[in-house]
Amino acid sequence: MCATRLADPNDKETIMSEKKELNVAVIGYGLMGRIHTSGYKRANDFFDLKNRPVLKVICGRNEENARAFAENWGFESVETDWRKVIEREDVDAIDICTPNNSHAEIAIAAAKAGKMVLCEKPLSLNVAEGEQMVQAIEEAGVANTVWYNYRRIPAVTMAKQLIDEGRLGKIFHYRANFLQDWTISADLPQGGAGLWRLDAKEAGSGVTGDLLAHCIDTAIWLNGGIADVSAMTKTFITERTHTGSGNQEPVKIDDACSFMCHFENGSLGLFEATRYARGHKALYTFEINGERASIKWNLHDLNRLEYFDHRDDALVRGWHDIHVTESEMPYMDKWWIPGCGIGYEHSFLHQVADFLKSLEDGSPCRPTFRDALETQRVVEAVLKSAAERRWESV
Numbered sequence: 001m002c003a004t005r006l007a008d009p010n011d012k013e014t015i016m017s018e019k020k021e022l023n024v025a026v027i028g029y030g031l032m033g034r035i036h037t038s039g040y041k042r043a044n045d046f047f048d049l050k051n052r053p054v055l056k057v058i059c060g061r062n063e064e065n066a067r068a069f070a071e072n073w074g075f076e077s078v079e080t081d082w083r084k085v086i087e088r089e090d091v092d093a094i095d096i097c098t099p100n101n102s103h104a105e106i107a108i109a110a111a112k113a114g115k116m117v118l119c120e121k122p123l124s125l126n127v128a129e130g131e132q133m134v135q136a137i138e139e140a141g142v143a144n145t146v147w148y149n150y151r152r153i154p155a156v157t158m159a160k161q162l163i164d165e166g167r168l169g170k171i172f173h174y175r176a177n178f179l180q181d182w183t184i185s186a187d188l189p190q191g192g193a194g195l196w197r198l199d200a201k202e203a204g205s206g207v208t209g210d211l212l213a214h215c216i217d218t219a220i221w222l223n224g225g226i227a228d229v230s231a232m233t234k235t236f237i238t239e240r241t242h243t244g245s246g247n248q249e250p251v252k253i254d255d256a257c258s259f260m261c262h263f264e265n266g267s268l269g270l271f272e273a274t275r276y277a278r279g280h281k282a283l284y285t286f287e288i289n290g291e292r293a294s295i296k297w298n299l300h301d302l303n304r305l306e307y308f309d310h311r312d313d314a315l316v317r318g319w320h321d322i323h324v325t326e327s328e329m330p331y332m333d334k335w336w337i338p339g340c341g342i343g344y345e346h347s348f349l350h351q352v353a354d355f356l357k358s359l360e361d362g363s364p365c366r367p368t369f370r371d372a373l374e375t376q377r378v379v380e381a382v383l384k385s386a387a388e389r390r391w392e393s394v
């Protein structure tokens with residue numbers, strides 16, 4: 001990390017330059033490449049941080065597209081091979097925004113080169129790969145985080161606060177769904193740009209590793225470890241044209257998955273994810289029921305947290321519809337005024353800010369690779385339970 005000091009102490013650029021520069025390379029310029037970059041660009045505008053990300057390199061396999069992306073978003077340089085990025089001495093942090101089958105190779109090489117690593121979820125294709133990644137990261141001792149960004153939506157962060165304060169009391173039930181409808185057409189091919197999620201070689205699994213991984217990460221964070229699972233999966237469309245070969249090929253991902261589980265704290269969990277729920281685009285919801293109180297949250301109305309407290313006076317007892325925009329609420333002192341909400345992209349900006357903050361005091365930016373490996377263990381147990389039609393310990 002290099003810092004430059006300019007001559008005039010009153011110059012705005014001088015003020016900015018007193019921050020330590022963190023040279024970031026983003027690998028992959030798709031959906032996540034864009035949203036992370038937006039976070040790097042804006043985090044210092046809203047958060048008081050000692051480090052400032054510099055958009056050093058954008059890496060994509062198509063040079064023309066990468067150049068266009070660099071120009072549009074303000075990256076200093078372009079690479080078409082991530083290996084070259086890792087060799088560069090002017091890069092401090094590697095941000096992996098590529099499909100799941102490339103996470104392990106890039107993360108391990110980056111860690112061995114002493115780079116900080118920020119990796120998109122799911123951590124890996126499977127537990128064995130995830131273990132190698134954790135080993136490489138921990139041996140190198142580099143700062144790391146995995147982008148389970150929903151933890152940093154203020155209403156979700158506030159749910160964690162309410163649970164940790166003991167307001168719910170003993171927890172009985174945890175319920176989560178993640179519903180989409182974009183793969184219902186049998187004409188949709190599998191593999192390649194935009195459709196790699198349908199190809200098990202690139203994605204590892206279907207909705208379990210893609211959507212339920214988010215639900216599992218949030219659940220473990222809010223409610224503790226998962227002990228065992230009983231799952232069912234379904235592939236509704238079993239053959240699709242592969243973009244690469246042009247042939248009809250078997251579909252090996254799960255289109256839908258439901259599982260129940262026991263949490264280590266004695267509560268029961270029920271999870272469902274599908275890409276076949278007509279009408280739902282990205283409906284992530286969870287509800288937690290405790291002995292004293294319950295909470296509910298829903299991604300389509302992400303600034304709200306619903307809260308019911310049985311200890312309220314009976315005359316006014318009922319569900320509170322809390323608009324999480326007051327400055328006392330998580331992250332919201334950095335944003336607009338009470339009543340004015342924020343959006344999906346802010347959860348990524350919050351993760352950038354928390355990562356930069358973690359560099360100041362050396363604390364881990366959760367979820368770390370090790371935390372994300374725990375989610376991977378649950379994902380693998382869910383898939384195994386479904387395949388073998390029996391309960392599976394995590």
Ligand SMILES: NC(=O)c1ccc[n+]([C@@H]2O[C@H](COP(=O)([O-])OP(=O)(O)OC[C@H]3O[C@@H](n4cnc5c(N)ncnc54)[C@H](O)[C@@H]3O)[C@@H](O)[C@H]2O)c1
Pocket residue numbers: 027028029030031032033059060061080082096097098099100102120121122147148149193194210
């Ligand atoms: N945290 C979240 O909420 C969230 C949301 C969506 C996706 N994701 C994860 O982010 C990752 C990327 O997903 P996405 O939706 O951005 O996908 P995407 O298809 O939009 O983008 C992937 C990008 O990676 C590029 N790429 C592929 N192989 C590459 C290589 N070897 N070198 C350089 N670039 C390469 C592709 O060209 C593409 O630009 C996945 O792991 C996915 O699971 C996370």
